[in-house]
Amino acid sequence: MDEITPVSLRRRRLLATSVGFATLATGAGRLWAAPRCADDADWIPSTRSLQDLPRQMQALGVPGIGIAVVEQGRLAWSRGFGLANAERGTPVGEDTLFEAASLSKPVFAYVVLQLVDRGELALDKPLVAYRRPDYLAEHPWIDRITVRDVLRHSTGLPDWRKDPANEKLVPAVAPGTRIDYSGEAFVWLQLVVETVTGESLDETARRMLFAPAGMRDSSYAWDSGLAARSAYGHYAPGDAHPGMPPQMLREAFEAALPIATQWNKPLAAWRYADAERALPLVQAHAPPGVANWPSDILANAAASLRCTAPDYARFMALMVHAGPASWELRPATRSAMLSRQIDVPGRWTEKGLGWNLESTARGPVFYHSGSNGGIFKTFALGDAARRRALVVLTNAANGNLLYRRIVRAATGLDLLAFDL
Numbered sequence: 001m002d003e004i005t006p007v008s009l010r011r012r013r014l015l016a017t018s019v020g021f022a023t024l025a026t027g028a029g030r031l032w033a034a035p036r037c038a039d040d041a042d043w044i045p046s047t048r049s050l051q052d053l054p055r056q057m058q059a060l061g062v063p064g065i066g067i068a069v070v071e072q073g074r075l076a077w078s079r080g081f082g083l084a085n086a087e088r089g090t091p092v093g094e095d096t097l098f099e100a101a102s103l104s105k106p107v108f109a110y111v112v113l114q115l116v117d118r119g120e121l122a123l124d125k126p127l128v129a130y131r132r133p134d135y136l137a138e139h140p141w142i143d144r145i146t147v148r149d150v151l152r153h154s155t156g157l158p159d160w161r162k163d164p165a166n167e168k169l170v171p172a173v174a175p176g177t178r179i180d181y182s183g184e185a186f187v188w189l190q191l192v193v194e195t196v197t198g199e200s201l202d203e204t205a206r207r208m209l210f211a212p213a214g215m216r217d218s219s220y221a222w223d224s225g226l227a228a229r230s231a232y233g234h235y236a237p238g239d240a241h242p243g244m245p246p247q248m249l250r251e252a253f254e255a256a257l258p259i260a261t262q263w264n265k266p267l268a269a270w271r272y273a274d275a276e277r278a279l280p281l282v283q284a285h286a287p288p289g290v291a292n293w294p295s296d297i298l299a300n301a302a303a304s305l306r307c308t309a310p311d312y313a314r315f316m317a318l319m320v321h322a323g324p325a326s327w328e329l330r331p332a333t334r335s336a337m338l339s340r341q342i343d344v345p346g347r348w349t350e351k352g353l354g355w356n357l358e359s360t361a362r363g364p365v366f367y368h369s370g371s372n373g374g375i376f377k378t379f380a381l382g383d384a385a386r387r388r389a390l391v392v393l394t395n396a397a398n399g400n401l402l403y404r405r406i407v408r409a410a411t412g413l414d415l416l417a418f419d420l
Helices: 047-060 101-117 147-151 183-197 201-213 224-229 248-263 272-283 309-320 331-337 399-411
Strands: 022-026 029-033 064-071 074-085 356-360 363-372 376-383 388-394
Touching: 047 074, 047 399, 064 309, 064 399, 074 309, 101 147, 101 183, 101 201, 101 309, 101 331, 101 363, 101 376, 147 183, 183 201, 201 309, 224 248, 248 272, 309 331, 309 376, 309 388, 376 399, 388 399
Parallel strands: none
Antiparallel strands: 022 029, 064 074, 064 388, 356 363, 363 376, 376 388
């Protein structure tokens, strides 16, 4: 899955004597430390790191991985390694799709802010002014939640309800007062976007972002073609469960696919009302627990994006390059995505609009991680000032252990986000 674009790259200059991971001994054990790389070194993994990667994948039980790097605001390099399905021996190819998991959220945030730039949404307007789903509780805090609150995770809403079929969605605290990471909030905002565009999530994302950005291998939805190219998630080594773990999104979408075929309406075109109507039909033949509420069988702004590593890097390029095209975010809006949006005392990391922000010895970076079903672990990191980014997509429970090693080796950064 190699891809090289004709950009002039400043090659890596390692200040450490090894490209491996240095260790620091402490009384409490051994701590991993990042190798020291020159400030102007690019983030393309070194040859020695790539040669050692299969050994690390085997040790950590990560069958497949996709890595992509942005330099000078453009996709500069990408590779895929290992297996998309370890049981079948299916290799990771250049078109293998990984579940991006919560890396779905920054992509959706970008689309939302495109609508803000066009005047179709307002950042500080309450969501209820656009749409109030029936599953919301009657509570005064609900009426105060804004688009900005969703994108900076200050709605007060939970991540996910335990029993969405029977439980109303209610905030735990007043919006704008603390950080509460919430997938539920993104789903509500997704329904708002449906209302203002008259389209499904995937239709809007494709029209406004995927098509103009050349992200041909990205979708929030599902069909037989996407199924054939999608990686499977895997347990960690030594896990007592036999065989493959439950493939949550795959199983839910596969259960809905016959209904989409019968209706002659692809899942990519489904809106929430379609999922509501289809739910009892899906539940009639799906295994228990696969589809509990309409959002389980609907493209999901918080979690269901699947893409190749190069495609996600193309999105990251939009976050770090200069001179945007007319369809891209305005420079001030892009800057707002990467600027602190809420002041919560005592936090070691900040929230932008769709991104986490961390200060490092080399300046600020933005990042996001993802985990779907505990078996797809993903990470994206960007440095806007140096116009570079790194994306790592994995298909295993220990993928987070591997992507941390890759990020440390390639960038020389040891993020607090990896330990807290």
